Structure formats: structure tokens, C-alpha cells
Amino acid sequence: MPFMKQNLAGLEAYKAPYITTGIKLDANENTHPIPQALRDHMREWVDSMLISLYPDTNSIALCEALARNYEVPSDWVVCGVGSDQLIDYLLRAVLKEGDKVLAPGPSFSMYRQSTFINGGQLIEVPLASDFSYDVPAFLEGIRKEQPQLIFICNPNNPTGCALTNEEMERIVTSTSALVIIDEAYGEFLGETAIPLVKKYSNLIVLKTFSKAYSLAGARVGYGVAQAPLITMINKIRPPFNLNIFAQEVALWVITHQEAFAPSIAAIVSERERLIKALKELGLTVYNSKANFLWVETPLALDEILTKEEIFIKKMGYNGKPYFRISIGTPKENTLLINVLKKEARVCA
Numbered sequence: 337m338p339f340m341k342q343n344l345a346g347l348e349a350y351k352a353p354y355i356t357t358g359i360k361l362d363a364n365e366n367t368h369p370i371p372q373a374l375r376d377h378m379r380e381w382v383d384s385m386l387i388s389l390y391p392d393t394n395s396i397a398l399c400e401a402l403a404r405n406y407e408v409p410s411d412w413v414v415c416g417v418g419s420d421q422l423i424d425y426l427l428r429a430v431l432k433e434g435d436k437v438l439a440p441g442p443s444f445s446m447y448r449q450s451t452f453i454n455g456g457q458l459i460e461v462p463l464a465s466d467f468s469y470d471v472p473a474f475l476e477g478i479r480k481e482q483p484q485l486i487f488i489c490n491p492n493n494p495t496g497c498a499l500t501n502e503e504m505e506r507i508v509t510s511t512s513a514l515v516i517i518d519e520a521y522g523e524f525l526g527e528t529a530i531p532l533v534k535k536y537s538n539l540i541v542l543k544t545f546s547k548a549y550s551l552a553g554a555r556v557g558y559g560v561a562q563a564p565l566i567t568m569i570n571k572i573r574p575p576f577n578l579n580i581f582a583q584e585v586a587l588w589v590i591t592h593q594e595a596f597a598p599s600i601a602a603i604v605s606e607r608e609r610l611i612k613a614l615k616e617l618g619l620t621v622y623n624s625k626a627n628f629l630w631v632e633t634p635l636a637l638d639e640i641l642t643k644e645e646i647f648i649k650k651m652g653y654n655g656k657p658y659f660r661i662s663i664g665t666p667k668e669n670t671l672l673i674n675v676l677k678k679e680a681r682v683c684a
């Protein structure tokens with residue numbers, strides 16, 4: 337196409353299968369049923385929704401509730417159509433053609449995709465051989481490459497490794513570049529770097545309602561940073577980016593977080609059960625602080641499981657086959673283990 341930007345020629349569109357049957361363990365969603373009180377609230381809300389009007393362009397009620405939750409001023413919060421949208425806005429606001437972006441490798445695929453679309457160049461600092469973070473290597477990468485923007489994914493998708501706040505602070509203070517700490521899975525780690533935002537003006541923490549809070553279908557993410565950084569994003573953010581449904585459902589969730597505590601706790605305890613069970617089956621499984629496991633095996637795990645309508649994500653890294661498996665409900669995890677046990681002779 338003669339009118340298309342040349343750099344898009346080799347780029348493939350993001351792909352994600354839309355699966356609505358069977359057991360969906362391929363996208364790190366929270367597969368527990370959503371709280372009945374949330375269903376009831378949204379049913380009532382539909383009767384009075386102002387769908388013929390534009391929504392609040394600044395999602396003020398939601399930003400204020402988030403600000404109260406994290407004890408920061410409300411102009412330190414911005415909401416996006418998923419944290420994906422905020423990643424793109426940050427890159428758009430910061431990158432000039434050819435600028436460098438540093439990220440761990442392997443990590444979330446959109447870092448590369450969005451960096452590329454915005455004219456930048458993604459440089460990956462490999463994780464250690466056990467897929468934990470290699471902080472000295474990351475610091476050395478920053479020193480050597482002098483990137484304009486740095487991603488830390490905590491816990492990291494797809495490997496599940498995590499940094500402490502103290503380690504992240506070392507990274508943030510080693511640079512004047514913008515540091516994005518992506519905490520899409522932070523609720524499963526049980527810690528957040530948001531307190532660091534009060535100390536560092538080059539830091540933004542991104543979070544999402546898509547994972548622990550079961551709202552992947554509503555598409556709501558948010559960022560917390562000092563006001564000038566939020567103002568920078570707001571210059572780029574299009575009007576009315578969050579629809580009224582998304583604003584309402586996320587507001588209910590952030591003001592009723594306790595309703596999600598049982599499913600988050602169940603996922604965290606199931607994580608340890610699943611790690612143990614998969615190891616007993618002879619698979620190589622890495623430690624995870626998230627709601628998914630990074631599994632190394634030459635077996636075609638995806639094919640074995642798909643036959644039973646259990647869907648996981650086939651990934652591969654450095655020419656080797658890997659799989660990412662979300663932690664489901666206890667029942668879903670047991671079914672997964674049982675299917676793999678049936679195939680135990682191939683696993684052993």
C-alpha cells in the first residue's frame with residue numbers, strides 16, 4: 337500500500353483467539369465467577385444509564401476513587417482503555433524516531449509492538465537463566481544503552497518473576513529516563529510500587545482492572561504518577577476514552593475491592609498447588625508471583641489440553657518451546673492436572 341508508513345510493512349497485527357467455551361487459561365484472566373453484587377449493581381444501573389450523553393471525558397469519579405485508594409491527589413491518576421492504551425500514550429508522548437526503550441526479555445509483547453509503532457527501538461535485557469530478574473544486568477543495560485524509556489513488568493508477564501520495591505527504587509534512581517512499572521498482575525504479588533511515585537517524578541505505575549478484578553471485558557486500566565506526567569498523558573488522551581459502562585463498573589470494583597479478595601487468595605494458594613503438581617509430572621515450572629505459570633517442556637502441552645477444551649498459551653523463547661498457563665479456579669486446575677496425569681507417560 338503506497339500510503340502506509342513504511343515501517344508498518346513487516347508488522348503483524350496483535351492476535352488473540354476469542355474463546356468462550358471450555359476452560360480458558362490462556363490470557364491471565366480471573367476465571368472465578370464475578371461477585372453477584374456486581375451483577376446486581378450493573379443491572380440496576382442499566383435502567384438509569386445516560387447512554388445518549390457523552391461520558392465524563394476525564395473519568396473523574398473513577399480517578400478520585402483510585403486516588404483515595406492510593407492516598408494520592410486525584411490529578412495523579414489517569415484512566416485508559418486498558419493499560420495497553422496508556423502504554424501507547426506514554427510511548428507517543430516520549431519517543432522520537434530511533435529512541436531506545438529498555439525492557440526485560442521475555443516480557444509483555446505490547447512493549448515491543450507499541451515501541452515499534454511509535455518509531456522507537458526496543459532493547460531487551462534478558463532475565464537470568466532461571467527466569468528471575470537480573471538487576472545488575474538491567475542496571476548495566478540502562479548505563480550502556482541510555483534509553484529514553486524503561487519498562488519494568490512486576491510481576492513479569494510471561495515468566496511471573498518479581499522485583500522488590502527496593503530493587504525497583506535502585507532502577508528508578510539510576511536514570512532520568514521515564515520508568516514505567518507495569519503492575520498488571522500486582523494484586524497477586526500483594527505489593528505495589530505506588531508509594532515510590534511520591535518520591536520520583538520520572539516514575540509511573542500502571543495497573544489494570546482486567547486481571548485480579550475480573551473486568552477484562554470492560555477495558556479499564558490506570559496510571560499513577562506525579563501531576564506533570566499525568567498532564568503529559570492527558571494532552572494525548574482522546575476525549576471520552578472510557579465509555580460510561582467501563583467507568584461505572586470500574587468505580588464499583590475499586591470501592592468494593594473486598595469482594596475480590598477471596599478469588600485473589602484462592603488463585604495465590606492454587607498457584608503453589610499447581611506448581612507442585614506440574615513439577616511432580618516432570619515439567620519444568622518456574623516460580624511465579626502472578627496468576628500464571630511459565631512452563632518449559634518439549635511436549636505439545638497445548639495440543640494435549642486443547643483436545644479436552646482446556647486452552648493455554650503456547651509461547652516459545654530463544655528457539656525453545658514454553659507455555660504460559662493461567663491459574664484457574666480449584667476445579668479448573670484439578671481438571672488440568674488430571675488431563676496431564678492421563679498423559680503422564682509422555683510427561684515423565
Ligand code: PMP
Nearest residue numbers: 418419420444493520544546557
Ligand atoms: N501489561 C501486562 C504485563 C499485561 O500482561 C497486559 C495484558 N495482557 C497489559 C498490560 C494490558 O492489560 P489491559 O490493557 O487489559 O489493561
